[in-house]
Amino acid sequence: MAPSFDKLREEDLDEEDIDMDEVDISDLREKYEVQLEQGYDTFVVIDGLPVVNQEQKPRLIKFLLKRLNTVGRTSEDAIYMPMGDDGMSLRFAFVEFSSAAEAAAAVRQLDDAPLDKKHTLRVNKLTDIDRYGREGRIDEEYTPPQIEPFQEKEHLRWFMADPSGRGRDQFVMFRGDTVGVFWNNEKDQPENIVDRQQWTETFVQWSPLGTYLTSVHAQGVLLWGGASWSRLRRFAHPFVNLVAFSPNEKYMVTWSNRPISIPDSGHPALSVDDDGKNYVIWDIETSKPLRSFAQQDTPAGEEQGAKKPAKFPWPAFKWSADDKYVARLNQGTSISVYELPRMNLLDKTAIKIEGVMDFEWAPATPRREGVKEYEQLLCFWTPEIGSNPARVALMSIPSKQIVRSLNLFNVSDAKLHWQSDASYICVKVDRHSKSKKSLATTLEIFRVREKGVPVEVVDTIKDTVINFAWEPKGDRFVIITTTEPVGATAVPPKTAVSFFCPEKAKGNAVGNFKHLRTLEKKNSNAIYWSPKGRFVVIATVANTQSSDLDFFDVDFEGDKPEAEKDLTANLQLMNTSEHYGITDVEWDPSGRYVATWASAWKHSMENGYHLYDFKGELLREEALEKFKQFAWRPRPPTLLSKEEQKQIRKNLREYSRVFDVEDQERISSADVAVVEARRRLLNEWYAWREEVERDLTEERAALGLPENPVEELLKEKTAAAVAHVAKADGGEKQEEQVVEELTEEVLEETEEVVN
């Protein structure tokens, strides 16, 4: 397939020289060149040249060469311009490049490019000319493409309308080879919506707003949805391993460990340019690839005192909150920010930041005080390099202005935790002492919304913080600390769970963050806040010894301890539970239920799921063979305005009354149904028994057998035994002296029979 001229491509290539990716691709290209080389791949055919005679020819060739050398290497000898019988050129020439990649680049860049005012070059690959240019291959007649008449598609948000009118949430379960989607029925068996065998090869995933269910196959990724669960999109990325969506479901990135290899026969979605790449960014609406990227080798060099980054960082591409930008970290050197949907580098250059270790986009479009123009924020950090301190900074995009930066010392590692509204970012800084032995953690909290972005430091923590989580849409957080560093020890160390919240402050201001309470001697290692805030589950997951779940309320409506009266939280442990072998926890999008499960991916013990309500009351437990995955279907944001939501909250009592009545009715009708079913079963059983017993008696009578065959036998035996006992009385007793007690008992029995 000849790559048609495409403006996007040209844009791309202008920046090719400065694109960091280029460096890595070249060696991959060389590797693949060998495969592609079939003799003619390095040749292109140039049409649209002016007609020249023999004398003018060398000049034209020289002129042409200048243009050609902008895209690849070729020489005068490699240009063959055939001459006609009349001594004039035939307006075309063959050119051999030194590599197929250069030939491809020539086709991309020079095709349709003007040579001078009168002549426009047409550049095609020789192989393409061969493939398409032969007679009969392409229909000479132009036939306008068929435009399909518009067809109404099913509503992709149908799942928001629960047919039972209870606003239930959906979830997907992957167990064995089967993927099923269900309505959550609390205590009752979930209502199955769709169940398909072999729906996916590795895992399933919801898109962030719940519109699509993603299935992953060797050929690529499929998106499913609508009430009919039909296939909506197809993204052919061979041997794809992972998928990530942009927050608003506009784009998607797929990653495969294996570089893409485009067969000679072509690929339905990807082109030769994608050969050797690992990542593909797709536009979901059109299912078209926007751009592909090769995997970066993580630099092997030693980072000062910092941990080595993971081999394949995922997510490698991070999306801004509004899907406008996607950025990738170039470990230690820069961050490449691309503008969507064109996928061009912002300002045609990667943002150079020496030593950059990690970055995170603000999860929501920030609203900083006094800042009017559009911006997205990203936060990054760099370690200590030489005598320069480590640094954490907030950068505004697209201006690339550093909004706030903070210097830090003795940093081993830093983790960036945005609060969901982008009101705060907490930088969890692991610090080592001079001896580099002990670790302590400080929390540097940037108050993004306040003027000048003040930074507050929480440095009262003595131990290492192993987990941190903000309350979604709130300003409280939970940390888990441990005295020993977490290593590959057989017994995970004891941990402590601490709650923090702001002090009460005047007006709308948020006070300083203060320690609320610490729970010592726990095994917990994971924090799961309700998506609506207020409730939080502290769990011990993927631990063979313990599997506790603690359900907390941070706005308990009961009495508040005197010591905490100035704080904006009232902590209460609502319930504790245990789910043996638990590997994962997930809140439903409404914050009403918590699902916990033990996945067969992690271990094969007691696989299955539990369902709790937000208070920690166990609603349902189900053990399922080869249970792999559970995922609540996300919901798009509410369409109600702030006022409408307030109104609902105000009238909650009235709503609850209606719902309570409905629930009661449903439960009682279900109970009636169960009792009915049992009554039927009982009656059926006894009817069957009566029939069988009647038949049996008849049959027995017909055979002339006694009513009870054993009775006869027993009578005979008893008679014999009585005679025997009478005969051997006394003698036997002496023989069995040793076990006198037992003999007594036997005798007792015999007496009974005699009586």
Place this chain on the structure above:
Amino acid sequence: MRPILLAGHERALTQIKYSPDGDLIFSVSKDQIICVWFSHNGERLGTYRGHQGAIWTIDVDPTSTILASGSADNTIKLWDIKTGKCLQTWDFPTAVKRVEFSDDGTKLLGVTEKRMGHLGTIVVLDIKLDVEAEQSDEKAMTIVCEESKATVAGWSYLSKYIIAGHEDGSVSQYDAKTGDLIYNIPIHELNQSITDLQWSQDRSYFITASKDKTAKLISSRDLEVLKTYPADTPLNSATITRNKDFVILGGGQAAMDVTTTAARQGKFEARFYHKIFEDEIGRVRGHFGPLNTVAADPTGKGYASGGEDGYVRVHHFDRGYFDFMYEVERERQNRLAAVVSA
């Protein structure tokens, strides 16, 4: 329900049988010894020695006179229960996996293993229920299982049929007089062996346990599946309780698959299900290996379980067990009581 722990065997239990009066418990194990116990206090009454291989199976005749046992030493032996004397030994080419007396005690069937070129068979022996009498050396009948070997078998009501459970998960009904196969029905999952078959009191229906993690209640007459009890672990044994409508299932992860994990992981529990409603009522823990055999007291007062761990646990039901009743059952009981009093 404090159990009595019978620690008399040195190896895994293979089968437990109550005497028809429920006063004695006979247990066999791979340690080659048959033990007999008092069920009410767990005291051992005695042992029957003579087998030279693991004993797979045991049965008591309906009058509690004679005991039959089948063993991996390729024999079936008859014992005088009272004296412990071995009355008769029949030799077979392969191990004997199951023995059972007919309901009148005049016939004994034995299931032999398929091995060393010998097909699995069900043999029928004539029995004289007298400890003094000479037993016949000859087999009265042999049924050869050509398709899939029988793992368990028993006599239906009136000794009319022989019902056998097979290794491939199917259940067969044979004519007990001629040995002709009447039905062979795939009841359990294909190639999931049937591990136990126990009768209701009148032998008009029976329960099968299978490695497919289910137990099924089946009618003897037409092999119709009446009820299914799903469990979450392979089952080794199932029994029907008397007087109350329950079934008890026993199983657990196969001994060879039990790793070093906690006992809870192995699911070594006896499970009670309601016989008619198929609901799980409760579980009894205690064993630390899979349950190989469960037996219900014919008088309905208790049950015993034998495990891979070598212990027999004898349970006497508490009051709560007898009082427990579903609303609809109570309803029916009251109705019947009203009819009787009227």
